[in-house]
Amino acid sequence: MVQPITYIAHFDLDSFFYSVEVLNNPELAGKAVIVGGSRERGVVTTCSYEARKFGVHSAMPMKKAVELCPHAILVRGSHGQYGKFSKWVTDIIASKAPKFQKASIDEFYLDLTGMDKFFNPFQWTIELRQLIMDETRLPISFGLASNKLVAKIATDEAKPNGYLFIQHGKEKDFLAPLPVKKIPGVGTHTLSVLNEMGIELIGDILRLPKNELENRLGKWGLELWDKAQGLHHSTVSEWREAKSISTENTFETNTNDVEFLLSELIRMTERVAFELRQDEKLAGCIAVKIRYPNFETTSKQTTIDYTFRDDEFIPVAKDLFHQLYKKGTPVRLLGVRLSDFANITMQGNLFDDVSRKSNLYKAIDNIKLKYGKNYLAKGRSIK
Structure with missing residues (x-):
């Protein structure tokens, strides 16, 4: 057929x-x-x-x-x-x-x-x-x-x-003269390695044996070789209401500065918690993701009492980070994800001290909506 x-x-x-x-x-x-x-x-x-x-x-x-x-x-x-x-x-x-x-x-x-x-x-x-x-x-x-x-x-x-x-049939002809950084996923580290190999344009990739890219970049090298030919098999997934809220940051320079990484983790956790509250949802699961320069990616998640509060997400996110992080190893990407949603009317630890804390977060969110998400931030997230 x-x-x-x-x-x-x-x-x-x-x-x-x-x-x-x-x-x-x-x-x-x-x-x-x-x-x-x-x-x-x-x-x-x-x-x-x-x-x-x-x-x-x-x-x-x-x-x-x-x-x-x-x-x-x-x-x-x-x-x-x-x-x-x-x-x-x-x-x-x-x-x-x-x-x-x-x-x-x-x-x-x-x-x-x-x-x-x-x-x-x-x-x-x-x-x-x-x-x-x-x-x-x-x-x-x-x-x-x-x-x-x-x-x-x-x-x-x-x-x-x-x-x-x-x-x-014109995919390779279109891609060949473009800079290699045009391929999604080619960041600063990969670009440096490719330039050392004499690769500047996408077409340059195809002049090298496939195994040479694998030797230098591992599985990512094999994927890159396919992409340079215009091959890609990811399908269009039907759009549905989000089952999770997440954010990631790929750093301009790989870093092993733990204080900086923790400040970024706090900033990103505040961001997804804010989005969660705007959707009028609670989350019962939080995950942290770390990617290293060699593209090794690890993640860990845990269930929590349903909440929408930054101060309840952040300690768990920091604990997951410390469980995952290989001490002294530079980090390329850091991410946070919330999932397992419930409607905000659901009872739980959410309503402990409801009047004071909930009113506080409502006030904070109103300021962020008026002046921008970055207008207010916890001191630890500022580096």
Whole structure:
């Protein structure tokens, strides 16, 4: 039986948070704008393309971003608006696409396989993009290809506010001239190793024996070789209500500074706990993930009494970290995940000292919603 040609579209809202800020304040259009924390604290959430010209990028420390682009306009962010616009785009896609996956607040994968029997998938995707822009006034780019990997890279190449179709059989031709860092997962460490091997472009990977990459990078080397050929087998998962809330941070430089790692762990735990409360949920399970420079990844989870409180999540997260961490070993990535949700009305330890603590968290969350998630933070999370 002949397998149908696969069509996977990747949609990505361009500089999403900045674009929403422009809708709220049109005077920001065309200017160097950085959305994030203050000049001294926090990280860049997103920025305008005018700021990117100076080297600013998401996840960069705000202090460094301001040094690179001192004339930039700093915006803390209208966090409630981001969820509203994300849901708006999600609803439009859900009303049109036969199967889609919401990968993040501003990123979507659509499986259009089989649609070519009825109409042109490329033209259909162009029309869906136009519908989203007409209704929301947000710029959005897409890539259309035979799999999620190539579609995502095509979207990056189409930005800002464009689209690109990589036809079947042309994947290697498209990827070969691109810098190797365009492959998702190629971070600072991997890029350094590849450059030492004389690899700068994706096409350079295919000139090396597959086992040479495996010798230098292990299983990741084998995966990288497949990706360089445009091979990728991850499928589009049907979008459902989130079963977990998580956040991860891949550090610009691998670090074994335990005090720094713990401060990041606290910051991330505060973040997921805040999101949990906004969803009006309690969590009964918390997990911590650590990834080392060789891509060895370990995680550990434990059940807890249902809660939404930072001060109850943080000690457990720190204990899981100490159980997992190999002392003295640099860390590449740190992550925290909450799961096993229950409605916030469920009784439990949540309502011990309910009036004082619950009112405190309500006050904290109101401040964060007004001024941004990073406006208030525990002292231990500031390094």
